[in-house]
Amino acid sequence: MNRRLVGITMVLALMAGACGGDADIEVSDIWGRPSPAVATNGAFYMVITNNTDAADHLISASSDACGVAELHESMMNDGVMSMSPVDAAGIEVPAGGQATLQVGGLHVMCIDKQADFDAGETFDLSLEFENAGTIVVEAEIREDL
């Protein structure tokens, strides 16, 4: 009887462990464009998915690849492109929704690049969320035409 009980408990424990479910915040498709060292600044783009039922905010980012990383947004008004830093509240990721950082829009600005960004290379990017805490992701450098 004991052995069977232990056996069943082990199976149940394994099953419970396997049922991790989705992470609270998922970050996918993290990429940046190739750029030479003389291009002082670069940008990282990504899709952030919030699987919880409370809004979260990406409040900051950092990487060894960047002297400083900041959150910025490009905006187009009548053919004029401008860019401004995202305010202290950060980038909102709505409950059960997504935030997209993409070309011509929100991005992680990699200020004072510490390396050439060559196609195929990857860099670790540390993202700080208000609720979810720190998530480290891998950014891929690619052409993306």
Place this chain on the structure above:
Amino acid sequence: MTDTLIPEETPAPRQRFSWMYALVAVPLVIAGMVFWWGYNRAQPHQFSGAVIQGSTAAPDFTLWSDDGPVSLSDYEDKIVMLYFGYTHCPDVCPTTLTDAAAAIESLSDDEAEDVQLIFITIDPGRDTAERMGQYVAHFDESFVGVTGTEEEIGSVATLYGIYYRAGEGTEASGYLMEHTATLLVIDRNGNLKLVIPFGVQYDAMAADLRYMLR
């Protein structure tokens, strides 16, 4: 009993009927395809940006690359693409230059020889000629990057209707530029022909260049 009522000759007429059907249908289909192809070729080309009708001569200018002075008139008989931006730009300028490089790359060697892109900085305070040269070389060996004094840049930008202004950045980023982010295309007659907005994909740009080179 029913067997004897079916005449033996029935299959033959059916075969003849399919042959005739094919003889009529195939030429019709071919004619349709030829017509469709001809019709498409006769359509006016759809440009990816605003077309400037008539002849608007693109004003000449001289600015400074790391190889010496560069004038628009150096490139007579070529298509010249002008892009105004700055090297501290993280997002928009690299995207446009990457797309333009890809567009030119997708042309034949003969076609590509007749296209010249000039990248003009609207941030002469930080963009030296040497810096501009290193920056554009990354996108395409043929690209030329130029700078000038504040006055020189201001006057060329004004001639081409390009707006730019230094905006506040952060302490880390330094000042950021806002600027008209269009790609200007001057045809081989030296007329400003096309204003391509930000976001146009390289294949649409290439189609425009091919059309202008034909």
